[in-house]
Amino acid sequence: MPIDEQGIEVHQEIVGWGVDRDRAKRPGVPREIETGVDTETRFGKSPVTVTIPLRGVSGLLRRAAYKKPDWEPTRWMMLLMADRIDVVESALTSRRGMVALGGGALALAGGLLALRRRRR
Amino acid sequence: MRALSYRAPHVVRVVDKPDPRIEHPDDIVLRITRTAICGSDLHLYHGLVPDTRVGITFGHEFAGVVEEVGPGVKSLSRGDRVVVPFNVSCGACAFCRRGLYACCEEANPNSDLAGGAFGYSHTTGGYEGGQAEYVRVPYADVGPFRVPDDMHEEDVLFLSDILPTGYQAAEMGDIEEGDTVIVFGCGPVGLFAQKAAWLMGAGRVIAVDRVPDRLEFARQYNQVETVNFEEVDDVRAHLRKMTDGLGADVCIDAVGCEAAGSFGQTLLGKLKIEAGQPTAVFWAVDTVRRGGTVSIVGVYGPPANLFPLGQAMNKNLTIRAGQCNVRRYMPHLLELIRNGTIDAKAIISHRLPLEEAPEAYRMFAQKKDHCRKVVLIPRAAA
Numbered sequence: 001m002p003i004d005e006q007g008i009e010v011h012q013e014i015v016g017w018g019v020d021r022d023r024a025k026r027p028g029v030p031r032e033i034e035t036g037v038d039t040e041t042r043f044g045k046s047p048v049t050v051t052i053p054l055r056g057v058s059g060l061l062r063r064a065a066y067k068k069p070d071w072e073p074t075r076w077m078m079l080l081m082a083d084r085i086d087v088v089e090s091a092l093t094s095r096r097g098m099v100a101l102g103g104g105a106l107a108l109a110g111g112l113l114a115l116r117r118r119r120r
Numbered sequence: 121m122r123a124l125s126y127r128a129p130h131v132v133r134v135v136d137k138p139d140p141r142i143e144h145p146d147d148i149v150l151r152i153t154r155t156a157i158c159g160s161d162l163h164l165y166h167g168l169v170p171d172t173r174v175g176i177t178f179g180h181e182f183a184g185v186v187e188e189v190g191p192g193v194k195s196l197s198r199g200d201r202v203v204v205p206f207n208v209s210c211g212a213c214a215f216c217r218r219g220l221y222a223c224c225e226e227a228n229p230n231s232d233l234a235g236g237a238f239g240y241s242h243t244t245g246g247y248e249g250g251q252a253e254y255v256r257v258p259y260a261d262v263g264p265f266r267v268p269d270d271m272h273e274e275d276v277l278f279l280s281d282i283l284p285t286g287y288q289a290a291e292m293g294d295i296e297e298g299d300t301v302i303v304f305g306c307g308p309v310g311l312f313a314q315k316a317a318w319l320m321g322a323g324r325v326i327a328v329d330r331v332p333d334r335l336e337f338a339r340q341y342n343q344v345e346t347v348n349f350e351e352v353d354d355v356r357a358h359l360r361k362m363t364d365g366l367g368a369d370v371c372i373d374a375v376g377c378e379a380a381g382s383f384g385q386t387l388l389g390k391l392k393i394e395a396g397q398p399t400a401v402f403w404a405v406d407t408v409r410r411g412g413t414v415s416i417v418g419v420y421g422p423p424a425n426l427f428p429l430g431q432a433m434n435k436n437l438t439i440r441a442g443q444c445n446v447r448r449y450m451p452h453l454l455e456l457i458r459n460g461t462i463d464a465k466a467i468i469s470h471r472l473p474l475e476e477a478p479e480a481y482r483m484f485a486q487k488k489d490h491c492r493k494v495v496l497i498p499r500a501a502a
């Protein structure tokens with residue numbers, strides 16, 4: 001393998017080897033730069049995206065979680081718990097969920113009625 | 121429109137959703153022609169990211185055609201083809217003005233922890249993602265990057281996330297000519313980190329994973345040395361031996377919070393005693409030389425993880441970590457794609473219709489069918 005002027009092996013077999021050896025070519029160096037952007041905001045902030053509004057028990061839990069600061073572990077545990085509750089709530093309130101709930105309620109009512117008749 | 125919708129951990133469906141619309145003068149609406157599934161999407165898919173609401177659309181790697189333009193947008197017109205950074209960045213806040221587009225304080229009012237991102241839960245702002253036919257892109261004069269007329273969106277799709285992320289990983293390692301670099305992970309980000317390490321003049325690049333076909337691809341695509349950590353007794357001892365007992369100059373974690381390789385870490389992660397498994401971080405700290413640098417681009421979330429602080433402190437290590445400030449890298453990496461130095465789309469293993477997204481997620485999560493990178497194609501673009 002060829003050696004360059006600094007005594008480093010040059011990997012000629014690697015396409016593009018060393019093209020960004022010079023740190024000045026690396027776009028993220030230095031880490032902080034001055035972009036020189038005009039900071040005047042002409043139209044105000046872009047609206048907060050409320051793509052999935054808060055609802056139900058999961059929504060209550062999320063609202064409570066957001067009152068806690070980022071560095072509190074309980075904030076994140078509450079949000080994760082709310083995610084699980086959200087899954088159940090969404091399943092129950094979906095079309096299939098409502099049918100299943102309705103069917104379950106009917107089955108329960110029928111079973112209780114049959115039990116009552118049997119006792120008589 | 122048709123769009124992916126999260127229903128529960130391990131359950132996503134493609135459903136009808138309302139078309140996005142212009143909500144602010146600086147918005148565009150993009151008709152998506154190519155969109156990819158990222159390894160970090162699997163953390164969402166597995167229910168590990170806080171505030172992942174049922175119904176949200178995932179997807180932060182996408183390109184397409186501008187369909188509608190808000191009255192405040194100056195740089196784009198209807199019909200322009202663009203690839204969009206996964207960051208949602210206002211361009212004008214204190215962080216964006218410093219080039220830290222991943223840290224925008226305007227785009228994510230929900231948290232100080234992270235900036236805004238497309239399709240990555242309400243923890244990063246709740247923006248709808250791009251695994252859909254259309255998406256609203258805020259701050260359209262800041263993020264979207266034009267696709268050259270002589271290139272296809274697929275040629276540059278990975279400028280949205282994984283290619284700049286892999287490059288930034290190597291850059292944060294401050295690689296010098298002749299350095300030995302270990303990259304943990306042969307997924308797409310790991311592959312691009314390996315490639316970038318060579319571009320920065322590394323003398324030796326060693327890639328670590330456990331999936332044989334991913335290791336084989338890394339050898340072919342990047343001409344790296346590889347280690348399958350399931351085929352050695354102790355991967356840390358093995359890597360130290362490979363580096364004459366000294367360790368590597370730079371170690372890169374391109375794995376993130378669902379790492380395999382340690383029973384103890386996996387147990388702690390599954391029991392939610394820590395936020396995932398930082399196994400790759402431990403291995404990186406243990407196999408980097410004294411005075412070396414550990415670079416972390418694997419995705420981790422709150423609240424906290426174990427970390428080998430004693431080793432890091434006593435070894436005089438430099439630890440760098442971060443989400444990628446994608447927009448800064450796009451022009452430079454586009455030129456490397458254009459001149460043939462990087463063939464980004466070569467890592468694609470599967471191209472599937474958007475309608476097959478649920479099966480694609482299952483396949484990607486289980487690494488079946490030699491799955492490495494899935495690109496989804498909405499029906500209008502097929």
